[in-house]
Amino acid sequence: MKFGVVVFPGSNCDRDMRDALQNDLNKEVIMLWHKDKDLSMFSTDDCIILPGGFSYGDYLRCGAIARFSPMMQSVIDFANRGGKVLGVCNGFQILCESGLLPGVLLQNANQQFICKNVHISNGNGKAYKIPVAHGEGRYYADEKTLDELEANGQVIFRYTHEDGTVDEIYNPNGAIRSIAGIKNKAGNVFGMMPHPERATSEELSNLDGREIFRILGLN
Amino acid sequence: MTYNVQIKVMPLKDLLDPQGKAILGGLNNLGINTIQDVRVGKHITLQIDAASEEEARKAADEASKKLLANPVMEFYEIEFVN
Numbered sequence: 001m002k003f004g005v006v007v008f009p010g011s012n013c014d015r016d017m018r019d020a021l022q023n024d025l026n027k028e029v030i031m032l033w034h035k036d037k038d039l040s041m042f043s044t045d046d047c048i049i050l051p052g053g054f055s056y057g058d059y060l061r062c063g064a065i066a067r068f069s070p071m072m073q074s075v076i077d078f079a080n081r082g083g084k085v086l087g088v089c090n091g092f093q094i095l096c097e098s099g100l101l102p103g104v105l106l107q108n109a110n111q112q113f114i115c116k117n118v119h120i121s122n123g124n125g126k127a128y129k130i131p132v133a134h135g136e137g138r139y140y141a142d143e144k145t146l147d148e149l150e151a152n153g154q155v156i157f158r159y160t161h162e163d164g165t166v167d168e169i170y171n172p173n174g175a176i177r178s179i180a181g182i183k184n185k186a187g188n189v190f191g192m193m194p195h196p197e198r199a200t201s202e203e204l205s206n207l208d209g210r211e212i213f214r215i216l217g218l219n
Numbered sequence: 220m221t222y223n224v225q226i227k228v229m230p231l232k233d234l235l236d237p238q239g240k241a242i243l244g245g246l247n248n249l250g251i252n253t254i255q256d257v258r259v260g261k262h263i264t265l266q267i268d269a270a271s272e273e274e275a276r277k278a279a280d281e282a283s284k285k286l287l288a289n290p291v292m293e294f295y296e297i298e299f300v301n
Contacts, residue, residue, distance in 0.1 A: 060286070060287070061289055064286065064289070096291075097289070103291060104289055104291040104292045106234065106235075106292060107236075107237045107238065108237065109235055109237060110237070111237040111238070111240065111241045140234065140291070140292065141291065142291075174235070
């Protein structure tokens with residue numbers, strides 16, 4: 001499996017993502033400039049990643065402008081053909097704005113930029129310690145959409161205690177139903193606020209990010 | 220003809236607006252205690268070339284729906300100023 005990492009003006013986790021995939025997970029990585037649109041070197045078994053950052057300065061709304069970049073048109077087409085797409089943090093916001101994932105990421109309920117380790121779980125009884133770093137990470141969708149997400153098993157990660165227990169007190173940003181990450185109905189587009197690429201190196205003393213890539217079927 | 224159009228974009232009424240809450244706290248600290256609630260939105264001005272007001276409204280509506288506002292979290296109002 002090959003990886004493409006899209007670089008938007010204002011992306012700042014693109015190289016972290018490349019280093020994590022290349023150096024820690026031994027994957028082939030191709031950096032993709034937002035003004036290009038060629039994805040012909042990828043098959044739908046490969047994965048395109050939208051990294052964290054502040055694409056287009058977060059102007060208008062986080063991710064709102066990035067969705068119109070030439071590369072995003074190709075990424076949307078790639079996703080619709082069944083190719084795997086992962087959006088982390090700002091990448092998650094872009095996926096929501098572009099309609100590849102339902103819902104939206106709102107300003108954190110506590111009005112603060114949150115940068116710390118949190119625990120997330122996919123409901124397997126285990127929690128993974130992963131850093132978050134965002135000002136707009138409060139996932140929101142209407143009740144009908146949320147019920148559909150739950151019924152289809154599309155909620156992939158929730159904020160939890162370190163033992164995997166879900167409770168509002170472990171929810172850093174006020175995300176509805178403690179949602180930290182979701183996937184689309186077809187199961188090939190993933191979005192999450194926490195940064196798994198910041199927890200794959202032994203030098204950083206936290207390898208839980210590798211588990212996240214494994215859960216997503218990307219490692 | 221050029222139409223000057225103003226778009227008001229506001230967070231949906233049911234949604235918590237942390238920015239508004241922070242400003243309300245600041246106003247209370249100033250000693251202005253009569254203000255009960257603050258919500259913050261965006262004010263966007265557009266100049267639209269169109270043959271009629273109806274056509275300009277259509278363009279403003281499309282722009283708002285497709286980009287200027289996100290209906291999952293915001294609503295918008297269109298106002299003509301000339």
